Amino acid sequence: MSFFGLFKRSEPLPATAPVARERLQVLLAHERGSPRNSSKMTALKEDIIDAIARHMLVKPEAVKVKIDRRAEVSILRIAVDIPA
Amino acid sequence: MAKVLVVTSGKGGVGKTTSTAALGAALALNGQKVVVVDFDVGLRNLDLVMGAERRVVYDLINVAQGNAKLSQALIRDKRLENLALLPASQTRDKDALSEKGLARIIRELRTLFDWVICDSPAGIERGAMMAMRHADAAIIITNPEVSSVRDSDRIIGLLDAKTEKAAKGERVEKHLLITRYDQARAGRGDMLKTDDVLDILSVPLLGIIPESDQVLRASNLGQPVTLANPLSAPARAYSDAARRLMGDNLAINVPLERFNLLGRIFGGRAA
Ligand SMILES: Nc1ncnc2c1ncn2[C@@H]1O[C@H](COP(=O)(O)OP(=O)(O)OP(=O)(O)O)[C@@H](O)[C@H]1O
Ligand SMILES: [Mg+2]
Numbered sequence: 001m002s003f004f005g006l007f008k009r010s011e012p013l014p015a016t017a018p019v020a021r022e023r024l025q026v027l028l029a030h031e032r033g034s035p036r037n038s039s040k041m042t043a044l045k046e047d048i049i050d051a052i053a054r055h056m057l058v059k060p061e062a063v064k065v066k067i068d069r070r071a072e073v074s075i076l077r078i079a080v081d082i083p084a
Numbered sequence: 085m086a087k088v089l090v091v092t093s094g095k096g097g098v099g100k101t102t103s104t105a106a107l108g109a110a111l112a113l114n115g116q117k118v119v120v121v122d123f124d125v126g127l128r129n130l131d132l133v134m135g136a137e138r139r140v141v142y143d144l145i146n147v148a149q150g151n152a153k154l155s156q157a158l159i160r161d162k163r164l165e166n167l168a169l170l171p172a173s174q175t176r177d178k179d180a181l182s183e184k185g186l187a188r189i190i191r192e193l194r195t196l197f198d199w200v201i202c203d204s205p206a207g208i209e210r211g212a213m214m215a216m217r218h219a220d221a222a223i224i225i226t227n228p229e230v231s232s233v234r235d236s237d238r239i240i241g242l243l244d245a246k247t248e249k250a251a252k253g254e255r256v257e258k259h260l261l262i263t264r265y266d267q268a269r270a271g272r273g274d275m276l277k278t279d280d281v282l283d284i285l286s287v288p289l290l291g292i293i294p295e296s297d298q299v300l301r302a303s304n305l306g307q308p309v310t311l312a313n314p315l316s317a318p319a320r321a322y323s324d325a326a327r328r329l330m331g332d333n334l335a336i337n338v339p340l341e342r343f344n345l346l347g348r349i350f351g352g353r354a355a
Binding site: 016 | 229237241274
């Protein structure tokens, strides 16, 4: 066994917190009915999904909106699976 | 002017009672006159955490029903003379606390204390609604975990709809207190980040209380953690939160939450 093998787990498990955040944002946007006060990003996400749905036939779950928060800027990523 | 605070969460077991006791004692240590009120009818526990369980004679419902005077039910803390407890009743009839009786008690408490801190029961039933009814401000207790955040969101909605302030078209002032914060989990990337919780709930942060054995030790001894071990990490975090409530502008120490190498290498063993 190598020296580092003493400390390292064989396979570090992937982080689960980002998934938790995504699920909460989507869920709460729905449970609130109308977006509450200043949760701007959640409201934005809802609007994007609505806008796309108006122009093409996609299931809501085919639209993925993600906000990556970085120290300097945040990045908004939108991915839509369009049926072939 | 007295301030009525409700400590609430929706979800059970997140640290409401612990926080009520710790904040109440911390405010009292700062010279404030404080009463902590247990609203968990049928499941009272604040008396135990405060170490006053053997001194309970009359309770909230006895006073609300006019069977005892407020002064007979209030239990003065043995350590801090400006800290008092109003215990909940152990009756199983949760409707025994009347709206009118409660309104009268809160009015009277406002004249006697600087802070009236209401420890809410879990859930969104009548007891939780009664605890928030007269609040000027709410401390929302949230663990950085999906079900707790969801329930907090629900409670925030109710604070904006079902309180006396809401009925008058005013707003209940809200503070978020993140409790049971686990540094090791954060390092592994398995705990919701503080920024994410704040963004989702959009309530300003009052403090972050770390997960700590000191909390258990303090409750075993029947002492608020801010009195049992004032220098411990949770006690300091609670003391700072109390000072922020009093208007002090203390910076909040948000732990480093980068999904970091150390966290990955040492996993659960770090911190
Ligand atoms: N920061 C902490 N570190 C470790 N343990 C904690 C912490 N905060 C609370 N606990 C423990 O969690 C348990 C639940 O805490 P507490 O009774 O304060 O929650 P609660 O929200 O009042 O629960 P309920 O909804 O049943 O009234 C207790 O055993 C308490 O000691
Ligand atoms: Mg409790």
